[in-house]
Amino acid sequence: MSGKRRPLPDVEDEIVLERGVGPGAVVEKSDAPTAPTAPTAADTAGVEIVGRVVKSPVALDIPTAPQFELASPDASRDAQLVHYENLIGGAKEAVETGARALDRYWTLTAGRALVEIRDGKLYELYGYTSFMDYVAQRWGMVRQHAYKLMRTVRVQQALPEVTVDWTVRQVDLLGSVAEPHDSAGDEAAGDKAIREVWAKAEELGDTSAKGLDAARKAVGGEAPKALEAVKERKPVLPVYQRAVKPFQDFRRLRQVAIENPEYAVELIKTLEAALNELRAESPTP
Amino acid sequence: MPVTTFANHKGGVGKSNEVEGVAAELAMRGRRVLAVDLDPQGNLSRRMGYQEHELETRPTIAEAVRDHTPKALRASFLPCQWEQDWAENITLVPSRIELEERISEAGVPLSWQRLHKCLAPLAGDFDDVLIDTPPTIGHLLHLALVASDYVVGATTPTYDSVRGIYRLKNFIENEDQRAGLGLRCRMIGVVINMKRAGVANHDQRTEALITRFGDLVWPPHLPLRASVEDASERAEPPQNAGPEVQQIFRDRVDRYMKAVA
Ligand SMILES: Nc1ncnc2c1ncn2[C@@H]1O[C@H](COP(=O)(O)OP(=O)(O)O)[C@@H](O)[C@H]1O
Ligand SMILES: [Mg+2]
Numbered sequence: 001m002s003g004k005r006r007p008l009p010d011v012e013d014e015i016v017l018e019r020g021v022g023p024g025a026v027v028e029k030s031d032a033p034t035a036p037t038a039p040t041a042a043d044t045a046g047v048e049i050v051g052r053v054v055k056s057p058v059a060l061d062i063p064t065a066p067q068f069e070l071a072s073p074d075a076s077r078d079a080q081l082v083h084y085e086n087l088i089g090g091a092k093e094a095v096e097t098g099a100r101a102l103d104r105y106w107t108l109t110a111g112r113a114l115v116e117i118r119d120g121k122l123y124e125l126y127g128y129t130s131f132m133d134y135v136a137q138r139w140g141m142v143r144q145h146a147y148k149l150m151r152t153v154r155v156q157q158a159l160p161e162v163t164v165d166w167t168v169r170q171v172d173l174l175g176s177v178a179e180p181h182d183s184a185g186d187e188a189a190g191d192k193a194i195r196e197v198w199a200k201a202e203e204l205g206d207t208s209a210k211g212l213d214a215a216r217k218a219v220g221g222e223a224p225k226a227l228e229a230v231k232e233r234k235p236v237l238p239v240y241q242r243a244v245k246p247f248q249d250f251r252r253l254r255q256v257a258i259e260n261p262e263y264a265v266e267l268i269k270t271l272e273a274a275l276n277e278l279r280a281e282s283p284t285p
Numbered sequence: 286m287p288v289t290t291f292a293n294h295k296g297g298v299g300k301s302n303e304v305e306g307v308a309a310e311l312a313m314r315g316r317r318v319l320a321v322d323l324d325p326q327g328n329l330s331r332r333m334g335y336q337e338h339e340l341e342t343r344p345t346i347a348e349a350v351r352d353h354t355p356k357a358l359r360a361s362f363l364p365c366q367w368e369q370d371w372a373e374n375i376t377l378v379p380s381r382i383e384l385e386e387r388i389s390e391a392g393v394p395l396s397w398q399r400l401h402k403c404l405a406p407l408a409g410d411f412d413d414v415l416i417d418t419p420p421t422i423g424h425l426l427h428l429a430l431v432a433s434d435y436v437v438g439a440t441t442p443t444y445d446s447v448r449g450i451y452r453l454k455n456f457i458e459n460e461d462q463r464a465g466l467g468l469r470c471r472m473i474g475v476v477i478n479m480k481r482a483g484v485a486n487h488d489q490r491t492e493a494l495i496t497r498f499g500d501l502v503w504p505p506h507l508p509l510r511a512s513v514e515d516a517s518e519r520a521e522p523p524q525n526a527g528p529e530v531q532q533i534f535r536d537r538v539d540r541y542m543k544a545v546a
Contacts, residue, residue, distance in 0.1 A: 005334070006364035006372070008343075015344045015360055018351075021385050028342070 111149035158194035169209035295449035296420030299478030309522035312374035322380035330379035334366025358403035391424035442490035473544035
C-alpha cells in the first residue's frame with residue numbers, strides 16, 4: 001500500500017454485527033466508520049496489563065439450562081429411581097467439578113493479578129500506602145483471603161502439576177518454605193524447596209498441613225514464620241494492653257470529639273482500620 | 286456478470302494470490318471487479334488493505350450471508366487499498382473470523398443459496414466477480430459454487446494439492462451434488478503456482494495435471510518467487526513482484542476472458 005488510503009464508505013443502516021466465534025461471541029452494532037489509523041499495540045494484541053496480555057475472559061463450561069428430564073412414564077419404579085438418581089449424581093458431580101474449576105480460575109487469575117499489583121506497588125496509583133488496605137477497600141477482601149490467593153499462586157508456580165484443593169494452612173506452610181529464597185531474589189531455589197517438601201510429604205503418605213510440616217522437618221527445613229513473616233519479633237501485646245485502657249472510658253473518649261472534632265475523625269478512621277486488621281487475623285467467633 | 290470461484294481443498298496453494306493477480310489485471314484493463322473474500326481467515330481482506338481490527342465495527346461477508354440480501358452485501362463493500370492503478374476498479378467484500386458462524390447454518394434448507402441471493406441482483410454493477418474460498422469442501426465452498434458460473438482450481442505441483450483439484454472437479458461434476466445444491470458452474474481452468482524449476486516431483490505433477498485436464502491448465506505456471514510473498518506481506522498485488530509475474534497474469538487473464546466470453 002502506498003500514499004493516501006481510499007476513503008471508506010459510510011455504513012448507512014445500523015447492522016447487527018456478531019463478533020468473535022464460539023461461546024465468547026458477542027453482538028454489536030455497526031458504527032459510523034472513522035478514518036482508519038495505524039494499528040496500536042492494543043489493537044493488535046488486546047489490552048496490555050502489567051506485562052501480560054489479557055485477551056478475553058476465559059470461557060468456563062458452566063451449564064446454563066437445567067438438564068432435567070422426566071423418566072419415561074412406562075418405566076418401572078426401579079428404573080425411575082435409577083433415572084432420577086443418575087440426574088442427581090450427575091448434577092452433583094457437575095457442580096463439584098465446576099466449583100473446583102471456578103476456584104482454580106479465581107485463584108490463578110485474581111491471585112496472580114494481586115501478586116503483580118503488590119510487587120509493582122501499583123496500588124500506590126490510587127493513593128494507598130499499604131497493599132492490604134488496597135485489597136480490603138478496593139475489593140472488600142479480607143486480608144487472609146488475599147493472602148491465601150497469593151500464596152496459592154506461589155505454590156502453584158512450583159507445583160503446576162498438582163491440582164488439589166489447597167487449604168490455607170497447606171499453602172502457607174509451603175509458601176513459607178520458599179520465602180527465604182524468594183526474598184533473597186532466588187525464586188528457582190524457592191520452587192525447589194517447595195517441591196522437595198511436597199515430594200517428601202507424598203513419600204510419607206500425608207500431604208495435609210500437618211504432613212507437610214513433618215515433611216519440612218524431615219528434609220531439614222527451617223521452621224516456618226507466621227503469616228506474612230512478622231518482622232517485629234518482640235511481643236507487642238503489652239503495648240496494646242496499655243493503649244486500650246483510655247478507650248474503655250467512653251465519657252472521656254467523647255470529650256475528644258468536643259475538644260478537637262477533626263482529630264476525632266482521624267481517630268475514627270484509624271480505629272476502623274485497626275478493627276478490620278484485627279478481625280482479619282482473628283478466628284471467626 | 287461472470288462469477289468465478291477460485292478453490293482448492295488444500296490450503297496455502299495460492300488461491301488468494303490468484304484472486305489478487307487476476308483482480309489486478311482485470312482492473313488494469315478497466316473492468317469493474319468485485320473481489321469476495323469468503324475465507325474466515327480474511328487473508329484477501331488483509332492483503333487488499335484491511336486488518337481484522339479495522340473491520341471490527343463494519344459489516345462483512347458474514348453479515349451479508351446471514352441476511353442474504355444484495356443490500357447487506359453492498360453494506361460491506363470497501364475500496365481496495367492498493368496503488369491507484371491496480372485498485373481503482375476493485376471493490377472488496379471483506380471477511381472476518383465470524384464467517385465461521387455461517388457454517389452452522391449448513392443444515393438450514395436452501396442456506397447454500399445465500400451468497401447467490403446477495404450477488405445475483407448485482408448483475409450489471411460489476412464486470413467480474415471473483416470469489417476467494419477457504420480450504421474446505423464444506424458449506425462455505427458450497428455457498429461460493431452455488432453463486433458461481435465458473436470455477437478455477439489453484440494448485441501447487443505437489444501430490445496433496447493436485448489431489449485437492451481432482452476432488453474439486455469430481456465434486457462439481459457429481460450429478461447428485463449438482464442437483465442437490467443446484468450447481469450451474471463448470472471448471473474453466475487450473476492454475477499451477479509456486480512451481481520450482483528442476484524439481485522432478487514438480488515436473489511430474491505438472492505433467493499429470495496436463496494429462497488429466499489438458500487444455501484446462503492455464504499456462505504459464507507461476508514460479509515460486511520470494512518477491513511474490515513479499516508483495517503479499519506488504520499488502521500489494523502480486524504484480525508488484527515484477528514484470529515476469531505481470532506477464533503471467535496477463536496471459537492467465539487472456540485465458541479467463543476467453544472462457545467467460
Ligand atoms: N508464486 C509464489 N511464490 C512465493 N510465494 C507465494 C507464491 N504464491 C503465493 N505465495 C505465498 O504463499 C502463501 C500462501 O498463498 P495464498 O495465496 O495465501 O494461498 P491460499 O489462499 O491457497 O491459502 C502466501 O504467503 C503467499 O504470499
Ligand atoms: Mg487464501
